Amino acid sequence: MTIVLFIPEMGQLTLILALCFAIVQAIVPLLGAWRGDHLWMSLAKPATYGQFACLVFAFSCLAHSFMTNNFSVAYVTNNSNSALPWYYKFSALWGAHEGSLLLWALLLSGWTFSVSIFSRQLPQIMLARVLAVLGMISIGFLLFLIMTSNPFSRILPQIPADGNDLNPLLQDIGLIVHPPLLYMGYVGFSVTFAFAIAALLGRHLDVAWARWVRPWTIVAWAFLSIGITLGSWWAYYELGWGGWWFWDPVENASFMPWLISTALIHSLAVTEKRGVFKSWTILLAISTFFLSLLGLFLVRSSVLTSVHAFVSAPERGVFILIFLLFMIGGSLILFALRAPVVKSRISINLWSREILLLGNNLVLVVAALMILLGTLYPLALDALSGAKLSVGPPYFNALFIPLMGLLMVMMAVGVLVRWKDTPVRWLASMLIPVMLGSAILAVTASIVYGVFNLAILTTFLFAALVLLASVRDIFDKTRHKGLSTLTCSYWGMQIAHIGIAICALGIVLSSQNSAERDLRLAPSESMDLAGYHFIFEGAQHFTGPNFISDKGTIHVMRNGKKVAVLHPEKRLYIVQGSMMTEADIDASFTRDIYVVLGEPLDGGAWAVRVHVKPFVRWIWFGGLLIGCGGLLAALDRRYRVKVKRCTHKVTAMKRVAA
Structure with missing residues (x-):
């Protein structure tokens, strides 16, 4: 006792x-x-x-x-x-x-x-x-x-x-699963950073090093991908506003290291295969760790107000800032001193996978810098002059969406090109059927979907490019040797790329064609939205374990048939006296019906908000595919190869360089 x-x-x-x-x-x-x-x-x-x-x-x-x-x-x-x-x-x-x-x-x-x-x-x-x-x-x-x-x-x-x-x-269940998975990703990049510093201290960075560090980086990236996806899902159903992302500074704090670590994974692939991009790899490893610590600082320093931020004392932020400056400053000084050691000396041809991956990395880095500027500039302006500036979705969407379109094109082409050099005629024979098929598929999908505008048509085109390029590459690699020759790393890459295409489709289709309506509803009153008929049956009072609640009942009809019965809630948590909204959602593969109970009004009526969001589930399905693809890639047996075999490959690379 x-x-x-x-x-x-x-x-x-x-x-x-x-x-x-x-x-x-x-x-x-x-x-x-x-x-x-x-x-x-x-x-x-x-x-x-x-x-x-x-x-x-x-x-x-x-x-x-x-x-x-x-x-x-x-x-x-x-x-x-x-x-x-x-x-x-x-x-x-x-x-x-x-x-x-x-x-x-x-x-x-x-x-x-x-x-x-x-x-x-x-x-x-x-x-x-x-x-x-x-x-x-x-x-x-x-x-x-x-x-x-x-x-x-x-x-x-x-x-x-x-x-x-x-x-x-x-x-909420989101708190149970989201933070541990997100932190697993954040913290996992410490391992990548440690490998990078160890290589600089030892003045030795080679193919074997890239093979050692790559699975650790992929696993951390996969956890971060799943953590971000679950965080988006939690914000969607728990905050009651019907959105899944609003470019909050804390959301940005997790997305920036994801972008840079995505570039790092591709840079490691080039370092392992061809022995180049060594400086890229080291700098990206340091940058990913820096952005992870920056996210920690933003969440816990009281420099911003966010639904995701911890209320913390400013002196804690100072401690993190000093630690961040010490670790990153020291690592950059070490990199400057060891720069000649990590210099690559192998020539690269224009039509090669290395060049496509370099372009991929440039797009990802530019996207991360754009988000970093939009996140930190208002904070810096406020600290220096006291002026208040809000950088919102219009800025981020205007710059980020075109970059992601370019990235998807590079993904499609990059899968097909070869290492070292690719004959232009052979590449054209691979790409032309993919491009024609993508155009036909995009137009057909737009007609079937029933909405024909530039944003949706372009998204269908880019997604089809990624999908058909993957199929074309799988066919090319297996037509003589069969599927058994493809490795876990290869399948993981393809699944992650397809996940990005699915996620992009979900983002554009849900944002371009969603319907929303707010109105006052008394018991037995109804409303219509996007082909659905909603009947409000009133709200009932009940008591939970640590809250009291008013739970509404809404019948959803379509073509005279009952689709769902939804029970949105308005909860009062007794101890803190906090009023919370609990949305209720009828989810399916092609749409979500999302209902929120607002404030009580006179005569037993309530303010009710209804959303119909097409294909919104594809966002999280794609995000989970991305993370699962990463985990599958990390299981590749070559990452368990003995050092002796890696050393032989290093010797071969040196001979090529000579």
Whole structure:
């Protein structure tokens, strides 16, 4: 019983112990690599194991405090309540600043632990440097936790009788799955960054290095893709406005590293296949890590107001900013000193996959810089002059959409071209049938869809290009040898590309042809929208576990037949006194019927908002395909190849260069 009372203190103690392990992990192996001391380098793994075990224990201590309603812990008091369902109590661990940062540190140690376990084929000196860099990153986050964001702080001696409850907006399954997956992506890029710094420290970047780092990058990218997709889905049904993306600064903070990491994956492919783009690869690895830390700063620094942002003290933002400047500034200085080492010396022909991937990377980088400018410029202007400027969807859409159209064309052509050089006549024989088929398919799809405008026709054309180019390439590669010759990496690439095409179709079709209507409805009154007939039957009062609710009933009819019965809600969360809207959605493959209950009006009437959104589910289906394609690509057996085989390929590349 006495031990249970001191569980928060035990969690705090293990955080300090984890910091000690991180310090050993960061310093001793790095010195061992410098001195060539194998004993010192071998300490990297035990330090990694110790840090991971300590953080698992600390996280378990905080989970115990939530599940047992230990309101002597300030973080538990501020983010839980005895009436909160158990699954929301658990997800409340990462529902606010301190707990989410502990989850971040835990996932970082988990990635580090995984590198130490699954990188046995790495040379000891390379592994020591990688784990040392990851240890340095862990030191920064653990110091941040212990010094400014302690999740185990107590409220003593007056312990509250109950908690303040979790933010009602976060009492949803989206909080359970979205942040951990998003953080897995964010944190995973620390591994890529560590590999890049280790290569610069060792003055050695070759094909083997690219093969070692590529699966880690792909897995992190896949998790980030799925995390962003689930975040968009959560915003769509939980916020009650019927949209899935509104270029919020915090949304941008996760999208920018996704764009740069997409370029990084393609750059790694070129480095692995041809031994070029080494400088690109290093800079993209550093930039992806920088943007991940920038996202952390934007969310937790109080420099912006967002539904996604944590309310945090400005001094915490200063800590993150100093850490960001130290890590990124140091890495860029190291890159400048080692620039001759990573210079590529292999010639590239104009009609080659390398050139197409270079163009692909340029488009992605320009898109990320455009979003970065639109996100940071208003903040910088406000800080320097106090002037308020809003950069909204018109800016982002006007610049981003044409870039994505160009990217889809490059995807279609890039799949068909060959490494090193592609005969122009052969490429034309591959492309002409694809282009003609795409034009026919786009016109046919527009006619069948029943809406014939430039935006929809162009989107159908670009999506058809990606799809038919993939089919043409699969046919070309298998007509003599069969499907068994295609690798997991190849299938993952094709699935991800098709996912992007499906996502683009969902975005354009849902935005171009959606219908929306707001009106006052009394019981038994009805309305019509987009071929559907809506009958409002009134609202009933009921009580939930920690809220009271008015639940509406709306019958949806089409051609005299009942399609669905929807129950949108207006909830009052008792402890915080927060009023929340819970939309109800009838989803199908081709459309969503989305109903929101607004404010109560006189005579038992309610304000009701109705949306009919065609093909909106394709956005998230495409996003999940992108992430699943990445995970499949990471399973490719060549990433488990022994170092000896990689070394032979390095020797061959050097002969080509000579």
